[in-house]
Amino acid sequence: MTYLDHAATTPMLPEVLAAMTEQLGRVGNASSLHASGRAARRVAEQSRERLAEALGARPSEVLFTGGGTESDNLAIKGMFWARRGSDAQRRRLVVSPAEHHAVLDSVEWLVKHDGAEVTWLPVEPSGRIRPEALAEALGDGRDVALVSVMWANNEIGTVNDIAALTAVAHAVGVPVHTDAVQAVGQVPVDFGASGVDALTMTGHKLGGPMGAGALLLRRDADCTPLLHGGGQERDVRSGTLDVAAIVGLGVATVTAVGSRGERAARVGELRDRLVREVAAQVPDAQLNGAPLDDVVAGGPGRLPGNAHLSFPGAEGDALLMLLDARGIECSTGSACSAGVARPSHVLLAVGADGERARSSLRFSLGHTSTDADVDAVVEVIGPVVERARRAGLGRR
Amino acid sequence: MRVLAAMSGGVDSAVAAALAVEAGHDVTGVHLALSQNRQTLRSGSRGCCSVEDSHDARRVADELGIPFYVWDLADRFTEDVVDDFVAEYAAGRTPNPCLRCNEKIKFSAVLDRALSLGFDAVVTGHHARLADGALRRSVDAAKDQSYVLGVLTAEQLAAAWFPLGGMTKERVREIAAERGFAVATKPDSHDICFIPDGDTRGFLARRLGSRPGPVVDATTGETVGQHDGTYGFTVGQRRGLGVAAGDARPRYVLGIEPVSRTVTIGTAELASVDEVRTGAPTWTGAAPVLPGRFEVQLRAHGSPVPCEVSADDDGLRIEPAVPQRGVAPGQSAVLYEPDAERGDRVVGQAAVRLAR
Numbered sequence: 001m002t003y004l005d006h007a008a009t010t011p012m013l014p015e016v017l018a019a020m021t022e023q024l025g026r027v028g029n030a031s032s033l034h035a036s037g038r039a040a041r042r043v044a045e046q047s048r049e050r051l052a053e054a055l056g057a058r059p060s061e062v063l064f065t066g067g068g069t070e071s072d073n074l075a076i077k078g079m080f081w082a083r084r085g086s087d088a089q090r091r092r093l094v095v096s097p098a099e100h101h102a103v104l105d106s107v108e109w110l111v112k113h114d115g116a117e118v119t120w121l122p123v124e125p126s127g128r129i130r131p132e133a134l135a136e137a138l139g140d141g142r143d144v145a146l147v148s149v150m151w152a153n154n155e156i157g158t159v160n161d162i163a164a165l166t167a168v169a170h171a172v173g174v175p176v177h178t179d180a181v182q183a184v185g186q187v188p189v190d191f192g193a194s195g196v197d198a199l200t201m202t203g204h205k206l207g208g209p210m211g212a213g214a215l216l217l218r219r220d221a222d223c224t225p226l227l228h229g230g231g232q233e234r235d236v237r238s239g240t241l242d243v244a245a246i247v248g249l250g251v252a253t254v255t256a257v258g259s260r261g262e263r264a265a266r267v268g269e270l271r272d273r274l275v276r277e278v279a280a281q282v283p284d285a286q287l288n289g290a291p292l293d294d295v296v297a298g299g300p301g302r303l304p305g306n307a308h309l310s311f312p313g314a315e316g317d318a319l320l321m322l323l324d325a326r327g328i329e330c331s332t333g334s335a336c337s338a339g340v341a342r343p344s345h346v347l348l349a350v351g352a353d354g355e356r357a358r359s360s361l362r363f364s365l366g367h368t369s370t371d372a373d374v375d376a377v378v379e380v381i382g383p384v385v386e387r388a389r390r391a392g393l394g395r396r
Numbered sequence: 397m398r399v400l401a402a403m404s405g406g407v408d409s410a411v412a413a414a415l416a417v418e419a420g421h422d423v424t425g426v427h428l429a430l431s432q433n434r435q436t437l438r439s440g441s442r443g444c445c446s447v448e449d450s451h452d453a454r455r456v457a458d459e460l461g462i463p464f465y466v467w468d469l470a471d472r473f474t475e476d477v478v479d480d481f482v483a484e485y486a487a488g489r490t491p492n493p494c495l496r497c498n499e500k501i502k503f504s505a506v507l508d509r510a511l512s513l514g515f516d517a518v519v520t521g522h523h524a525r526l527a528d529g530a531l532r533r534s535v536d537a538a539k540d541q542s543y544v545l546g547v548l549t550a551e552q553l554a555a556a557w558f559p560l561g562g563m564t565k566e567r568v569r570e571i572a573a574e575r576g577f578a579v580a581t582k583p584d585s586h587d588i589c590f591i592p593d594g595d596t597r598g599f600l601a602r603r604l605g606s607r608p609g610p611v612v613d614a615t616t617g618e619t620v621g622q623h624d625g626t627y628g629f630t631v632g633q634r635r636g637l638g639v640a641a642g643d644a645r646p647r648y649v650l651g652i653e654p655v656s657r658t659v660t661i662g663t664a665e666l667a668s669v670d671e672v673r674t675g676a677p678t679w680t681g682a683a684p685v686l687p688g689r690f691e692v693q694l695r696a697h698g699s700p701v702p703c704e705v706s707a708d709d710d711g712l713r714i715e716p717a718v719p720q721r722g723v724a725p726g727q728s729a730v731l732y733e734p735d736a737e738r739g740d741r742v743v744g745q746a747a748v749r750l751a752r
Contacts, residue, residue, distance in 0.1 A: 318513060321465055325424070342468075391512035 002328040002376040006205075006305055006366025007154055007182060013207035013255055013367070016248045020209060023244040030241040031230060040243045047250030054257040055201070056190035057216045063233040064246055067213040068181040068202035072102035074215055074226050074237065075177040075198040076148060080110055082222035083145040083175070090145040092117045094137050094174070096129050097349040098155075103148055103179055104345075121149070123349045126290040126301075127158030131168045141172025149176070151183035151199075155346040155362055156289030157306025159187055161297040166195040175221055181205055181213075185256030186264065186303050197221040201253070203245070207367060208252025212245035256367075267365045268292075268304035274363060274374045275307050281382040286310045288347060288360060305365035310347075310356045314388035319361050322384045328377055331362045398422045399557065400510040401519045402502060403457060403464070405449030407579045408521025408560060410456040411571045415559040416519045417460050424515070425457035425464040428506065430473040430497075431590060452579050459577065469505055476500040478590050482603045485627040488652035489726025492696060493588055494544040503552040510555075517557050521568075525561030525739050529553060531680050532739030533732075536564040543696050546730035546745040550681050561739075600627040609657025611639050614650055614666055626652045629659050631751075632722020637661060648721065668719035674711040674729055674746035684743055690731040691740065692716060694723050694748070700732055700740070712746050723751035 003011075028040030045059070052059045065071045076093070083090045093107050097120045110116035119137045121129050129149050138144055147169045152159045166176045175197035183189050185206035191199050198221055202213035217223055217236065229238030256263075272292055279285050288308040294301030311319060316332035323330060332344075343357035363377065399421045401413035416423045427450045450466055457464035477497050484491035507518050523534035524542040531553055534540040548556065560568055565584075572580035591599045604627055611621040621639035623629070628636075633649045639661065648667035651660040672694070677683075684690075687706035692714055693699070702717040714729055727748050732740040 317465065317467070318509075321424070321463070322513065324463055387512070387514060391509050 002373045003368070004328065004330045004363040004365060004373060004377065006369070007157075007303075007362065007364035008331055009204045009210065010207055010366040011368050012204075012209065012248075013252055015255060016208050016252045019251045020244045020248040023247045026243075028243070030243055031232060040241075044241050044243050044246050047246045051214065051250045051253045052216075054254045055184065055199075055216065056192040056194075057199075058192075058219075060234070061191065061216050061218060063215045063217055063237050064241060064249070065213050065215055065233075065237055066239075067204075067211055068100070068179070068200055069102040070226075071200035071202070071213050071215040072100065072177075072179055073106050074223065075200060075217075076103060076106040076146065077110060078223035078226060078236065079175060079177060079198065079221065080114075080116060080145045081224035085224065086222065089143050091115055092119060092144045094119045094121060094134070094144055094147045094169075096121045096123060096149045098123050098127060098153055098346045099148065099150055100154055100179055100181070103150070107148070116145070123351075125350050126294070127153050127156045127288075127346070127350050128290065128296070128301075129160055129165060131161070131164045134165050135168045135171075138169060138172050138174060141169070141174045144172075144174045147174055147176045149178060151178045151180035151189065152187060152303050153289070153346060154182045155344055156308045156350070157182070157303035157364075158290045159183065159294075159296050159299070159301050159303065162196055163194045163297060166197075170195060182303060184253065185260055186305065187300050188260070189257075191216045198223070203249040203252050206252050206256035209245050209248040212242060212249040214249065263367055264300070264304040267367070267369060268300075270369055270371065270374055271305055271307050271363075271365050273371075274365070274377060275309070277374070277378040278307075278309065278381050281378060282311060282385050284312055285385075286312070286356070288350075288352070288356075303364075305369070307363040307365070308360060309363075310352070310360040311385045311388070312356070312359055313392055314359050314385050315392050316358055316360050318388040318391050319359075319384060322388055323361075323377075323380070326380050326384070328380065331364070332360065397516045398514060399424070399517050399519050400506075400513075400515045401425045401462070402506060402521075403427050403453035404521070405452035405579065405582075406521065406585060407572045407577070407582050408523070408565075408568055409453070410521070410577050410579050411568045412519050412521040412559050413456065413462070414460055414571070414575055414577075416557070417462060419559075423460070423462045423519075425453065425460070425462050426506070426510075427453040427464070427466045428473075428501070429466050429468045429470055430477075430501070431470060452582070456577055456579060459575070467506070467509070469501060472505050473497070473501055473590075481588075481590075482600065484726050485600050486604055486654065487726075488626055488654035490630045490724035491726045492544065492728060493590070494696070495547050495728055498544055499547040503548055503556060507552060507555055517555050519557040519559065521560055522558045523560055523565070524558050524742075526553060526556060526558045529681055530738075531742040532561070532735070533742075534561045535739065536566075539565045542732075542740075542742050543693055543728070543730050546680070546728060546742050547678055548680060549678055553680060597628045601625060607657055609659065611637065611659045611661060613639075613647070614660050614662035620661070623657075623659055626654055626657050626659055630722070631724035632667065664721070667721045669721065669723045669751040670715060670719045672714040672716070672720075672723055672729055672751045673708055673749045674714065675749050676710045677712055677744050677746035679744035680742050684731075686712075690743060691734055693730045693732065694720060695727055700734075703731075705731060711749060720751075723748055725749060725751070 028036035030041040030044045048062045049059045169176045177198040178196050179200045184201045197218045199216040204210040227238045290302040343354050347357035399416050403409045403425045481493045522541045523539040525532040533542045587594045607625040610619040613620045629649050647661040650662045691700035692703040704715045706713045728745045730745040731743040
């Protein structure tokens, strides 16, 4: 099996599995006052401190959640409600159209049901948001509740200069949320240095468990809760802490961030070879997103494990199926709840036509990727694309 | 053999896929997304291809351990089946959308794509027998679907596989239950899938709007009523004519003339037909020798009647041995060669052009 879908989820790190297994055998609600509760709380708080340190945040800025989708919903809706609550004219959300659906659908829900307005930011062909474009969209910022721009794109891997965008928004008094689900552990992410007010991250993209994530939220950022109850997480998020999952999240974050430099270099080299050799087999394949060696704000301008390619004349879902049948697992981008492949909204946002958007595949490499994985793709990609093109001919 | 199983989410296609797997083939499941509005949820036996059906199909595929994908054919289905259905009614004809879907979608778009992707055959849960190139009625007469498959050509049938034709529907449900499929007790679907509320007249009214015209009695030539659109009528229809004739005898729709929007009605004698003319036929195998004697079935749930068939310009001239009522232009006349032992063999079909 050749697993090249690490951006969907990546194998759990052995140290995470060990730490979680140990914790799962223990009793204790972190909110209880007795010895078992205290022990659980101690473990959860240690994880909070270590995760905060790895990401340049203070422990009190870490809110544990059920994952990336919950963190995005909490930031977008919670910050919109809080900001509008303190000033009724702040109804506008300024958002990139290339965001994950957890952000897009939260924004669209607020527009449809709660009187929000949205300004969609123009996206560069590389997938990046320019600070000047943000400044123009914000205007004097007085009617804006929140800016949301992702740190790194989940489909095409483009990295934004979040510090520069945040400086622009803060100049007109507007807070910024960033979805950093794909960025953490892949590129340097420092919450404090970036200046952002809220940052979404999740465990299972960096070797931790599914269903565990965090919203890093500055102490001075107002955010109305979505989940009410025990108020466990700074009264912004309620629910009994899943201590074992939090331990896993903490270990995964610390490990992935700590080994990032070495791993990014290795995975980046594999990715570069994959793109180079696929292009040799299929000369008209097109790389989507930023160039492989792109640099932004002194760091990588593209996620090191991301290879997003279009194969003109072939349908992404046919390519996926043919590769799957040959033991190679990758992705076409977004699928709706019924599993129907849709042209990628990210590619459409960066100006690709529907044809190019439908003919794309994402290979995403990660910590277990090897030269053999790259070889496996290179070996079959030519005939697979050829066959998918034949199947595409009869379609209208 | 590499086999593509078309999986609707119902019990029949689930069992067909399971039998293909158990026969040792390399099977891949595909659910066809045909509806433009996929959020509709099933209620009772109505409608299909909702999100829930897609999930039901995926559940079975996962239990069988086979790959499963959703193919989005909504645009083609809309164009080739739904729009065709509306256009046929607008032209005063009575189409069969299931037959059209088999002809244009399942055994054309899907089959072509499957073959180009390297599959050898498409397996479906249709109730019909197919062996040595001969398409025959199912052993379960009540569930037989050979009529809506009658439009398939020898080339299409060569890459089709219908494993359920030799068993009853009851047996299909037993097989599903034996394998623990949750769809074992799922109700049959029997309405037009893109009209989930079953209100065909309402659906056509929304698509075509009000197109009023006269209802004329053939005996007297008098206008006896008004209608909101000829699409609300089918030749042979007796109920819901909305007119009261002078005598007490029942009236039937005899004809629909779309340009003047005239619906002609008449008594049972006038409604009976002893000659049917068709458009160009399709054959499931080699073209038969004409003239010849066959049985003809004139609608999906009609009974077959003996007939004589001869060539007529581009089409066929069919003379049923017993006069028929309710032979609507647009419907398929499917010809069978009776065979009590192996099942009646489908010879071919042609669309009714006129009947008198």
